[in-house]
Amino acid sequence: MPMIEMKNVSKWYGEFRVLTECTTQVEKGEVIVVCGPSGSGKSTLIKCVNGLELFQQGDILVNGISVGDTKTNLPKLRARVGMVFQHFELFPHMTITENLSIAQIKVLGRSKDEATERGLKLLERVGLKEQAAKHPGQLSGGQQQRVAIARALSMDPICMLFDEPTSALDPEMINEVLDVMVELAQEGMTMMVVTHEMGFAHKVAHRVVFMDQGKIVEDDKKDAFFGSPRSERAQQFLSKILHH
Amino acid sequence: MATWDWQVFCKDTIDGKIVPGCFGGSGDTTYLDWLLSAWGWTLSVSLLALLVALALGALMGILRTTPHRGLVLLGNAWTELFRNIPLLVQIFLWYHVVPALIPPLRGVPSFILVVLGLGLFTSARISEQVRAGIQSLAGGQRMAGLAMGFTLPQTYRYVLLPMAFRIIIPPLTSESMNIIKNSSVAFAVSISELTLFALQAQEETSRGIEVYLAVTGLYFISAFAINRAMLFVENRMRVPGMIGGGT
Ligand SMILES: Nc1ncnc2c1ncn2[C@@H]1O[C@H](COP(=O)(O)OP(=O)(O)OP(=O)(O)O)[C@@H](O)[C@H]1O
Numbered sequence: 001m002p003m004i005e006m007k008n009v010s011k012w013y014g015e016f017r018v019l020t021e022c023t024t025q026v027e028k029g030e031v032i033v034v035c036g037p038s039g040s041g042k043s044t045l046i047k048c049v050n051g052l053e054l055f056q057q058g059d060i061l062v063n064g065i066s067v068g069d070t071k072t073n074l075p076k077l078r079a080r081v082g083m084v085f086q087h088f089e090l091f092p093h094m095t096i097t098e099n100l101s102i103a104q105i106k107v108l109g110r111s112k113d114e115a116t117e118r119g120l121k122l123l124e125r126v127g128l129k130e131q132a133a134k135h136p137g138q139l140s141g142g143q144q145q146r147v148a149i150a151r152a153l154s155m156d157p158i159c160m161l162f163d164e165p166t167s168a169l170d171p172e173m174i175n176e177v178l179d180v181m182v183e184l185a186q187e188g189m190t191m192m193v194v195t196h197e198m199g200f201a202h203k204v205a206h207r208v209v210f211m212d213q214g215k216i217v218e219d220d221k222k223d224a225f226f227g228s229p230r231s232e233r234a235q236q237f238l239s240k241i242l243h244h
Numbered sequence: 245m246a247t248w249d250w251q252v253f254c255k256d257t258i259d260g261k262i263v264p265g266c267f268g269g270s271g272d273t274t275y276l277d278w279l280l281s282a283w284g285w286t287l288s289v290s291l292l293a294l295l296v297a298l299a300l301g302a303l304m305g306i307l308r309t310t311p312h313r314g315l316v317l318l319g320n321a322w323t324e325l326f327r328n329i330p331l332l333v334q335i336f337l338w339y340h341v342v343p344a345l346i347p348p349l350r351g352v353p354s355f356i357l358v359v360l361g362l363g364l365f366t367s368a369r370i371s372e373q374v375r376a377g378i379q380s381l382a383g384g385q386r387m388a389g390l391a392m393g394f395t396l397p398q399t400y401r402y403v404l405l406p407m408a409f410r411i412i413i414p415p416l417t418s419e420s421m422n423i424i425k426n427s428s429v430a431f432a433v434s435i436s437e438l439t440l441f442a443l444q445a446q447e448e449t450s451r452g453i454e455v456y457l458a459v460t461g462l463y464f465i466s467a468f469a470i471n472r473a474m475l476f477v478e479n480r481m482r483v484p485g486m487i488g489g490g491t
C-alpha cells in the first residue's frame with residue numbers, strides 16, 4: 001500500500017479549475033519532488049494531501065485513510081502528516097521550546113516533560129539547541145525553517161509535506177535547510193516536496209512530478225525526468241531554472 | 245469673572261449648609277458624597293458594559309472568521325445591527341421598547357438595561373476589531389495550526405487568538421476609553437452617574453463651572469487609568485523579536 005495515493009483529484013475555485021484529474025502516489029520511504037511554473041497548482045495539490053484544501057472530485061488515501069471521506073477525523077490524520085510551509089509559520093508568541101511541544105501535549109496527549117525532551121532532542125538534531133528559549137522573531141529565516149521541520153518531526157509523522165521550504169530564504173540560508181531535508185530523506189522518511197531546488201531533486205528524489213495548469217504533466221523516475229522530459233513544457237521549464 | 249467656590253462640594257444636598265469635613269456621614273449627603281457615588285455609577289456601568297462587550301465582541305468577531313457560513317452570517321448580522329443604530333437610540337430601545345416586547349424584562353432595573361445597551365453597542369465595534377485582528381494573521385497561521393493536528397477550536401485557542409489579541413490591544417484600548425465616555429448616555433434613563441450629577445448639581449447650586457470641572461476631571465482620570473492599565477498589559481504581552489517587541 002502506498003503511503004500517499006492520489007486518484008483523479010480535481011478541484012475548482014468557483015468556475016476556475018485549479019486541479020484536473022491529478023493521479024500519483026508516494027510509496028513508503030519514497031521522496032518525490034513536485035515542480036512546475038508559478039500558479040500551476042503545486043501548493044494546492046500538496047495541501048489537499050492533508051485536507052488543508054478541499055477537493056470536489058477524486059480521492060486521496062494517506063496510509064489507507066481517505067482524506068475526502070467526510071467521516072475521516074482530519075485532525076487525527078493531520079497530526080501524523082508533517083507539513084513545512086514556505087513562510088515557516090512558527091507560532092510567534094511562543095518560545096521555540098513551546099513551538100516544539102504544544103501540539104505534542106495538546107494533540108498527542110504527551111506530558112509536558114516528555115514533549116519538551118522530545119522537542120529539545122529534535123532541536124539539537126537541526127543544530128539549534130542554543131535557541132530553545134528564544135522566540136521565532138529572534139531567529140533568522142533559515143533557523144526558523146529548521147525549527148519548523150523539527151516541529152513537524154516532533155509529532156512522529158508517517159510522512160512529510162514541504163511547500164517550497166526554501167523559496168522565502170536568503171540564498172546563504174538555503175543549504176542549511178536543504179541539508180536537514182537531505183538527511184531526513186536518507187533516513188527513509190516519506191517526503192513530498194514542492195521545490196525548484198533541482199540539486200535537491202538530483203540528490204535524493206526518487207521521482208519528479210511536473211505540473212502545468214493544474215495537471216500532472218510528467219511523473220517520472222528522477223533520471224528519466226532529468227534525462228529527457230517528454231513534454232515540451234517540462235523541457236522549457238527545466239532549461240529555464242537550470243540556467244538560472 | 246466669578247471667583248471659584250470649591251466649598252460647594254461641602255454643602256449638604258438638602259439644606260445647602262456647609263458640612264465640616266465635606267463628607268456627610270450619618271444620613272446627610274454632601275455634593276462631594278454625591279459626586280463620588282456618581283463616579284461609582286459611571287465606573288460600574290462602564291466596566292460591566294466593557295465585560296459584556298469584550299465577551300460578546302470576541303465571540304462575534306471569532307464567528308465571522310470561521311469557515312461556517314451560518315456562523316459568519318450571525319456574526320455579521322450582529323455587528324451591523326448594533327453598529328448602525330445610534331447609541332442613545334439603543335439605550336431608549338432597551339429602556340422603552342424591549343421590556344414592552346419581552347415581558348420578563350419588565351422588572352429589570354435600568355442599570356442592567358444600560359449595561360446591556362452600552363455593552364452590545366460596543367460589542368459590535370470590538371467584533372470588528374477582533375475579526376480584523378484574526379484576518380491580519382492571514383491563512384498561514386491557521387493552516388499551520390490545523391496541520392499540526394489541532395482542531396479548529398484548538399487552532400483559535402492556541403494559535404490565532406493569542407496573536408490576534410496582542411495585535412488589537414491599541415484599538416481595544418481606545419474602545420475601552422470610549423466606553424467610559426459613552427457611559428454618559430446612562431443619564432438619559434436616570435442612572436445617577438456623573439453626567440446626571442453634573443446636570444442636577446449645577447442646577448441646584450448654580451456653580452456650573454466647579455461642578456463641570458470636577459466631573460470632567462473624573463472622566464479624564466477614569467479614561468486615563470484605563471489607558472495606563474492597557475499599556476501595562478501591552479508591555480507584559482509583548483513578544484520578543486516582533487516589531488515593537490523587546491529583544
Ligand atoms: N483561494 C483561491 N481562490 C481562487 N483561486 C485561487 C485560490 N488559491 C489559489 N488560487 C489559484 O489557483 C492556482 C494555483 O495556485 P497554487 O498556489 O496552487 O499554485 P502554485 O503552483 O503553488 O504557485 P506558486 O509557485 O506561485 O506557489 C493559481 O492560479 C491561483 O491563482
Ligand SMILES: [Mg+2]
Pocket residue numbers: 042043044163164
Ligand atoms: Mg505555491
